[in-house]
Amino acid sequence: xxxxxxxxxxxxxxxxxxxxxxxxxxxxxxxxxxxxxxxxxxxxxxxxxxxxxxxxxxxxxxxxxxxxxxxxxxxxxxxxxxxxxxxxxxxxxxxxxxxxxxxxxxxxxxxxxxxxxxxxxxxxxxxxxxxxxxxxxxxxxxxxxxxxxxxxxxxxxxxxxxxxxxxxxxxxxxxxxxxxxxxxxxxxxxxxxxxxxxxxxxxxxxxxxxxxxxxxxxxxxxxxxxxxxxxxxxxxxxxxxxxxxxxxxxxxxxxxxxxxxxxxxxxxxxxxxxxxxxxxxxxxxxxxxxxxxxxxxxxxxxxxxxxxxxxxxxxxxxxxxxxxxxxxxxxxxxxxxxxxxxxxxxxxxxxxxxxxxxxxxxxxxxxxxxxxxxxxxxxxxxxxxxxxxxxxxxxxxxxxxxxxxxxxxxxxxxxxxxxxxxxxxxxxxxxxxxxxxxxxxxxxxxxxxxxxxxxxxxxxxxxxxxxxxxxxxxxxxxx
Numbered sequence: 296x297x298x299x300x301x302x303x304x305x306x307x308x309x310x311x312x313x314x315x316x317x318x319x320x321x322x323x324x325x326x327x328x329x330x331x332x333x334x335x336x337x338x339x340x341x342x343x344x345x346x347x348x349x350x351x352x353x354x355x356x357x358x359x360x361x362x363x364x365x366x367x368x369x370x371x372x373x374x375x376x377x378x379x380x381x382x383x384x385x386x387x388x389x390x391x392x393x394x395x396x397x398x399x400x401x402x403x404x405x406x407x408x409x410x411x412x413x414x415x416x417x418x419x420x421x422x423x424x425x426x427x428x429x430x431x432x433x434x435x436x437x438x439x440x441x442x443x444x445x446x447x448x449x450x451x452x453x454x455x456x457x458x459x460x461x462x463x464x465x466x467x468x469x470x471x472x473x474x475x476x477x478x479x480x481x482x483x484x485x486x487x488x489x490x491x492x493x494x495x496x497x498x499x500x501x502x503x504x505x506x507x508x509x510x511x512x513x514x515x516x517x518x519x520x521x522x523x524x525x526x527x528x529x530x531x532x533x534x535x536x537x538x539x540x541x542x543x544x545x546x547x548x549x550x551x552x553x554x555x556x557x558x559x560x561x562x563x564x565x566x567x568x569x570x571x572x573x574x575x576x577x578x579x580x581x582x583x584x585x586x587x588x589x590x591x592x593x594x595x596x597x598x599x600x601x602x603x604x605x606x607x608x609x610x611x612x613x614x615x616x617x618x619x620x621x622x623x624x625x626x627x628x629x630x631x632x633x634x635x636x637x638x639x640x641x642x643x644x645x646x647x648x649x650x651x652x653x654x655x656x657x658x659x660x661x662x663x664x665x666x667x668x669x670x671x672x673x674x675x676x677x678x679x680x681x682x683x684x685x686x687x688x689x690x691x692x693x694x695x696x697x698x699x700x701x702x703x704x705x706x707x708x709x710x711x712x713x714x715x716x717x718x719x720x721x722x723x724x725x726x727x728x729x730x731x732x733x734x735x736x737x738x739x740x741x742x743x744x745x746x747x748x749x750x751x752x753x754x755x756x757x758x759x760x761x762x763x764x765x766x767x768x769x770x771x772x773x774x
Contacts (some may be wrong), residue, residue: 332477335641336630338702339409339536346537349546351482352402355534356527356554358485358616361492363446364439365559367588368523369566374586376519383567390520391559397682398527399551403544405535407697410705412532412624413631416681417711418700419688422634424714428681428721429632432529435674436625437652439526440470443614443621444656449589450611453582454604462611463656470615471649474622475642478537481619488616489558491609496565498606499595518734518750522675524559528682530624569595622648634706676728679753680721687761688717692769713772716764724756 372383404415413432416425447466448459473484535547569591573579582594592610596603626644630636636644693699704710730739733747742748 332479332642333640334477335637335639335644336411336414336627337637338414338705341409341540344406344409344537344540347539347542348482349538349542350550351486352535352538352547353550353554354486354489355482355620356398356551357558358488359527359620360555360617361489361558361562362443362613362617363450363492363588363592363610364443364614364617365523365562366496366566366569366592367442367446368519369563370570370588370591371519372567373571378567380568380571383571384564386517387520387563387567388560390517391524391556391563394521394524395552395555395559397525397678397686398531399548399555401528401531401685402535402551403547404697405532406538406540406542406547407544408532408700408702409536409540410532410700410702411536411627411631412528412530413628414705415532415700416685417631417705417714418693419685419712419714420717421712421714422706422708424712424718426632427718428529428677429628431674431677431681432526432628433625433632435526435529435678436621436628437648437655438674439621440618440625440648440652441656441659443618444470444652445660446588447611447614447618448656448660449587450592450607450614451589453589453593454607454611459660460657463660464653466611466614466618467649467653467656469612470618470622471645473615473619474626474645477641478534478623481623482534484619485616488613491606492613492616493558495592495596495606495610495613496562498599499592518675518732518747520563520675521679521750522673524555525678525682526674527555528678530620530627533624533627534620637706673734676725676732676749676753677721679750680724680728680757683754683757684717684721684761687758688765691762692765710774712765712774713768716761716768719764720757720760723760724753727756728753 369383369387372378372386373380378386401412401415404410404412408415413425413429416428419425420428444463444467445459448462448464451457451462451465452459473481531551538547566588569579570583573583573591576594578597579591579594582590582592584590589607589610593603593607596606599606622645625648626641629644629648630639630641689695701710727741728749730741731745731747731749731752732739733742733749739749
């Protein structure tokens, strides 16, 4: 068993683990002179939680969701599910208001525990059990990065004589540079990244708003919205672990809740309106051919002439605002899934992740809509089960008291829950989740009568099963 001294989370402790004096010196200088964050999933000690610019979390969420991926998710309402504008916007509104609660709530854990989100999940799913939701988080993060890279490539390809593949490479490299540096640079970047894209969408709406129409149809894509919004919960406290522990939890929650909902609801509704209107506007319809979201936005900007091409460059780079924090959290997820990687500097994992995401983006660029709808439809269900187990553990078994999390044991398996209760409840819930799904690719027997309630079933059934299973686990294991 590893000595508990090894859980020292100070930077000095991290550096001392490197046996090479040269390498250690390089890491120190990288941190001090270049501002590159070295810390991975090691907890942030109380004395190191000194950040007091709490509004940073608002801008991280705001920029991460003010981008073309939010726009394209909104287009799924009419394109994939046949909704009209009213029904698309109402679904976007109410499901986002609900699904933004867990990621906003979990950001309040960072200042109190100093733990990254998946590491905090070890206190529910166990040291080894958290590998399962960690893998889902990895798949989700890689998927979002791929989708963002494709959209960035599409948008950049509309500007000049370059291919979508070249555009994907350019946007991926920019994402790597931001995520490589870590939370300090990421926070600075996210404070500014939303401005040009918000301006672009305002201009596009102003010059093309007379073409927007309503085509009423009734279906639901609420589970797809859940897959977009709620899955941010798996990385929430990653961005607040350095915040001062004395900050009001309500303050952090409200910053996060507004930072998520304002851009997601507005941009997704704009996407739905544009997709519904495209068939009636020849220029838009031509740009949107084959599901080219970048081409649709470019066509909307044609009235402003050459300035529209400049705005499309900003649109293409907007995906970095979403991909960079996702890439940052991918590093944390990978270290949680594969604990030996905790000794690898975080930024090197960013390079590895980019090497994986880039070719997958290039290969998947021609099947964007099928990939987007199938992907978002799936990941929302597991997110519901995972969130449910964490909240029941925290509010019921730990009475909402952060003092009941002994963070010195964050990497000591015998001092953490086994995780059988959380994994069992989450897995068993899918006996009802699967027949309750209603997606483009599958409709279950329950969903045929009720509509898609798989997301809600995942939350409710996991919570009901977790309570008795966790009592049994605690009585048997004592933790």
